[in-house]
Amino acid sequence: MLIGVPKEIKVHEYRVGLTPAGVRELVANGHTVMVETDCGAAIGLDNDAYVAAGAEIVATAEEIFARAEMIVKVKEPQPHECRQMRAGQLLFTYLHLAADPEQAELLLQSGVTAVAYETVTDRIGALPLLxxxxxxxxxxxxxxxxxxxxxxxxxxxxxxxxxxxxxxxxxxxxxxxxxxxxxxxxxxxxxxxxxxxxxxxxxxxxxxxxxxxxxxxxxxxxxxxxxxxxxxxxxxxxxxxxxxxxxxxxxxxxxxxxxxxxxxxxxxxxxxxxxxxxxxxxxxxxxxxxxxxxxxxxxNMPGAVARTSTFALTNATMPYVVQLANGGIDALLANDGFLAGLNLHRGQLTNAAVCEALGYRFVEPRAALTENSHITSAA
Known part of the structure; x- marks a missing residue:
């Protein structure tokens, strides 16, 4: 799978979705990773470190959104980022849709399949990525x-x-x-x-x-x-x-x-x-x-201590990123806790709490994926 990591653009947000160590794990699993130039420079993760790990450095976020099959971020995509996303693309990041109706509407229009860190659960119902x-x-x-x-x-x-x-x-x-x-x-x-x-x-x-x-x-x-x-x-x-x-x-x-x-x-x-x-x-x-x-x-309080936050976050997200890259939506279907992270799929909202907050019709996530499957495995 071709995985893209754009630079975060929220005000004073210096975290990054993948560290060089994370890139290395994905490359070892047979995937291609491209990162936007200087995406981690503010926290001491320079382009050379990403290249050494096997990443391709690209000049613009636009290229990443245009080419990548999966986007890995930290914060919710901003409006112009949402407009660059497309059906068939995976988005893995924090979303917090219940408080952001504009983002929800734009992502629904894009047709993207979006998995939110904050609603993924583990075997005991805890929130390991939050x-x-x-x-x-x-x-x-x-x-x-x-x-x-x-x-x-x-x-x-x-x-x-x-x-x-x-x-x-x-x-x-x-x-x-x-x-x-x-x-x-x-x-x-x-x-x-x-x-x-x-x-x-x-x-x-x-x-x-x-x-x-x-x-x-x-x-x-x-x-x-x-x-x-x-x-x-x-x-x-x-x-x-x-x-x-x-x-x-x-x-x-x-x-x-x-x-x-x-x-x-x-x-x-x-x-x-x-x-x-x-x-x-x-x-x-x-x-x-x-x-x-x-x-x-x-x-985005943790952005103030961006280096600590990036390493703490990617320690938790990395196994899930690898699973998603290896298996596509099959990785979600194989794990109910991972499936709980699915918030949007091809123009449908699949999180009940978000639907209640925003007034949308709820579509059960497993039904949404199995009835309208389009990302089945790693490319």
Missing amino acids: APMSEVAGRLSIQAGAHCLEKTQGGNGLLLGGVPGVEPANVVVIGGGVVGLNAARMAAGLGADVTLLDRSLPRLKDIDETQGGRIKTLYSTIDAVERCLATADLVIGAVLIPGAAAPKLVTRDMLSLMKPGSVLVDVAIDQGGCFETSRATTHAEPTYEVDGIIHYCVA
């Missing part, structure tokens, strides 16, 4: 939030961990999944006073038992959220419903409960955000203020 970026984003949310708390950034001038004789900042984490736990651990490690809310009692019990009391746990209700907001200095939104739009757990009215200069970091912004006042921002202009509360809602 997990590494959730780990990064969870830890980075505390780093970003601590910076936003600085007075020069509009915050209330608190040091997250305090100092002897001065109390630390109060950090509230809403959601006890991979993002939430990593955020809570990072905050606790820096000396903050940390409370984590979730609606899974087994998850709260596990966190309580494994974290040695460093993280306070609380069952999440509207009342509990409001009480926590009243004392919070930094709030991390870490709620995920796979593939679906994030629920709005903090309303605009609730902002009046918070102290001026407090900070909200919405890690769920890729899925529309879990704060009513959230809107996607970029690393160029990461924050804005609503009712005296600082909002950090960068939609």
Whole structure:
């Protein structure tokens, strides 16, 4: 199969879909890989490294979209990238379609077969291709939030961990999944006073038992959220419903409960955000203020630590990329967890949560592939 890796073009996005090591694995499996020139240069992966691994360097992304049978990316394709895609082509990347109706419509029009990292599941129903970026984003949310708390950034001038004789900042984490736990651990490690809310009692019990009391746990209700907001200095939104739009757990009215200069970091912004006042921002202009509360809602947070993120992501995605290149859609049909990653096929939406969020008719993914099969094996 001919696999293409274009340079990411989202604002301040420096990650890359394949490392040279990944190229080498694909070439060893009999595939041809072309990468856009300098696609990894920003994180120390130069063209020579890709050539040494067996890749063909091409001058433009347009050539990659025109020639490749499979496109491997990190972030969702931007509108003009979507318009270059075609029926019979495979796309393997993060999509987050539930919060992006324009992208969904353009990809439906293209007829592309798109597999989303964020909805691939493993044998126990976990999300193996979302997990590494959730780990990064969870830890980075505390780093970003601590910076936003600085007075020069509009915050209330608190040091997250305090100092002897001065109390630390109060950090509230809403959601006890991979993002939430990593955020809570990072905050606790820096000396903050940390409370984590979730609606899974087994998850709260596990966190309580494994974290040695460093993280306070609380069952999440509207009342509990409001009480926590009243004392919070930094709030991390870490709620995920796979593939679906994030629920709005903090309303605009609730902002009046918070102290001026407090900070909200919405890690769920890729899925529309879990704060009513959230809107996607970029690393160029990461924050804005609503009712005296600082909002950090960068939609590609791990891009800020692009080298770490690229290697963490490709460690997880590489086996799936090889399977998809070797088997085409047969690789999806052979693995129900991999099949769960299928979001679009030849003008049909095949993820129920995305369909519900955007109002499209749902087509069962196995039925879509078997009734309208056109990518059956490696070329």
